[in-house]
Amino acid sequence: MRNILSGLPIYKISWAYRRGKLDVFTDYVNPNFVFFPDSLDFNLADIRFCGLLHDLDFSEVLALFSHSDSDDIKLKEIYNHCLDNEYIASQFSRDTRTSQIESTDFYYPSEFGKCRVIELWTKERRKAWFCNDPLESEPYFVPYDQKESIKEINRSRLELNIKRNPDGSPMLDTDGAPVTFMDPDKYAAENLITYERRIETYWYYRYLSPDGFVLEEGQSPYWNGSESFHPFVFKPYPYIDGEFHPFISEIIPSQEYFNYYMVALDFYIRNAAKGVLMIDEQSLSDNMSIEDIAEQYVKSNGVILYTSKRSGNAPDTKTASSIPGGFDYIIQLSRSMVEDVSGVQAALQGKSGSSESGVLYQAKAAQASSSILDLINTFNSFLTEVAYKVVKVMQCFYTGPKAVNVAGESIPYNMDTMYDIDIDISISEDSDSPVYRALTNQLLMAQAEKGLIPFKAALEAGNFPNSSKIIAVLERYEKDFMIMKKLTIWKF
Structure with missing residues (x-):
């Protein structure tokens, strides 16, 4: 949802110690805290620098950048204003923008009592020897x-x-x-080895305070072979002439059109007659005042006295129960415009007629997604790039054999022998729905009944309730059967 609202999904892949283990972690990054220059590449692959703003507690600053007692003293001097409660209160009381994330200030933290740390990654160049071994x-x-x-x-x-x-x-x-x-x-x-002088490109990181103090710096720890890279993955969509607009921005004009008529309808309803009590003055009873009548009128078991001796009419209620002509059509038209502009049809929203079959519903959902296929493919490519960079970071830091979870399966991966092997990652769509699972189970059972595949293979490939328990029983039965068979042969 955040990616749809912002139009700029950003993930950060980092090697860190968290939750008691040292491993690769993928974090979502708020686009309001990221900065980078204009780019001509739709993946922002040609940017010269990029960075991220962090708002940390002072204890977190110490945990990240303090490696000695002298570092504690330096960091306290740098962030002494963050430890002064009066100064913090004065800054936040004067500047109301700090409470709005959309107008994040580059130097001041967006949260009360935090320390602003600026993470900056720059593309550097230097002389080096290009070797062919x-x-x-x-x-x-x-x-x-x-x-x-x-x-x-x-x-x-x-x-x-x-x-x-x-x-x-x-x-x-x-x-x-x-x-x-x-x-x-x-x-x-x-x-x-043959070698020649060339210019090498690499990434360099710096963690800065708002005052310009360098808290930590160094070459990028993310090296894979001769490739140096930063930990971010960007995917602005659509990215045209240096601008990108979120998917939801296309719906805003239609939604505003719809909101206009809803406000007009609400104004009409609020100002129309709603249960107005009309009483003929000739029918007023001397035993009940108009104030008493108003009080009894709103009660569920109220009693109103009136007289007809002076040719007075009985009290009457006026209610405007009808909506102005054409309002319902205009509102329905506005709603359909939102669906037409966004391309998100009813089937894709999970709406379906009660009389539709599952196959027909899946066909409608597939057709409804064709209008936003480019958006879906772009986001899938973003996830592929994230997975690719995750594996690259794993190759940088993993040592020895490890079991890597790929597509739900545990794959043995030896980093000592496979560290320099390039990889190709692809993400396939999984139509994991009750309808498809039922069709798959039906196909597998039909093949098992015909003897084309073993019954156990059908259970493993399908999605049956308690299939693991059934498979365990079958394996135990096969084991007992083989033991009995061996004993029968031995007796013979």
């Missing part, structure tokens, strides 16, 4: 001041091509040159 799957960068390490690796590899005597000395030919296993030129082309 025949023994590695992908090229990589080496820092510019580590050129000698590349040469040392090449020298050690050249030594492996030289034949050795039993005492370890190089074997020489008649000309005094070392004897090699392979032709030196061919060996060098297949085993030595």
Whole structure:
């Protein structure tokens, strides 16, 4: 819902210690607290910087950025205004904008008594050596001041091509040159690292106070091979000429049109006659005043006295029970305009006629979603990018074999041997509804009755009540049957 309202879904994937474990976590980020420059790429892949505003308690600031007693003292000096209750009260009493999240100030926290921390990620560049190693799957960068390490690796590899005597000395030919296993030129082309000077791009992070103090900084810890990346995933939709508008903004004009007629109808109803009591003055009784009549009129068992001796008429009630002509049509038209503009039809909202079959309802829902298919596909691609970056962060920090949950299944994944393997993630839509589950169960049972698949396989593939218990009973029966079969063979 937040993504539909904002038009800018943002997730942050980070490696952190939470809830007693060190792992990868995915957090939703409020777009009001994010900043980035204009971009020409619809995924914001070409941005030069991005950042996030944090409003933290001072204890949280200490937990994140304090690593010694001296750090505690420095942080108290930096955020001394956050510890001064009188100063905080004066700031918040003068500036009412701080209570509105939509008008978040860049320097002042939006919540009373919090400390503002500015998280800034910038794309930096530096000189480096671009290396192509025949023994590695992908090229990589080496820092510019580590050129000698590349040469040392090449020298050690050249030594492996030289034949050795039993005492370890190089074997020489008649000309005094070392004897090699392979032709030196061919060996060098297949085993030595080639490198050239290039400009490397990487991400650098800084945590700043509103006064400009650097609380923490460093290179991005998120490196995968030679790829440095920031922890955010953006997906503005639709992103045209640097602007994006939320999906719900298309409905606002139609909703305002609908609200206008609802207000007009409400005004008519509020100002129309609603149970007005009309009494002929000639029918007033001397035994009951007009005040007493008004009091009795609103009671459920009230009694009103009147007389007809002076040709007076009985009291009458006037009520405007009819709505002005055309109002109901206009309101219905306004509601249908909202559905037509948004593309969210009744079937997609879960509305259905009582006489419709399940297959017909699913067909209507599929057809209703075609008008917003681009929105759904865009959000699915956003979730794919989030999953891709999650796996990238896992490759950065996971070590050793781990069981990774992929699509509901536990997959063994050894990070020591698979850390540099690229991945391809896709998300498929799951039509998990009672109608589809019933159709799937019916198909599986039909195949089991024909003998095309085992009954146990049908239970495992389908969605039957208490299927796990039935499968456990079948496995126990099969085990007992095999034991009895072996005993029968042994007796024979």
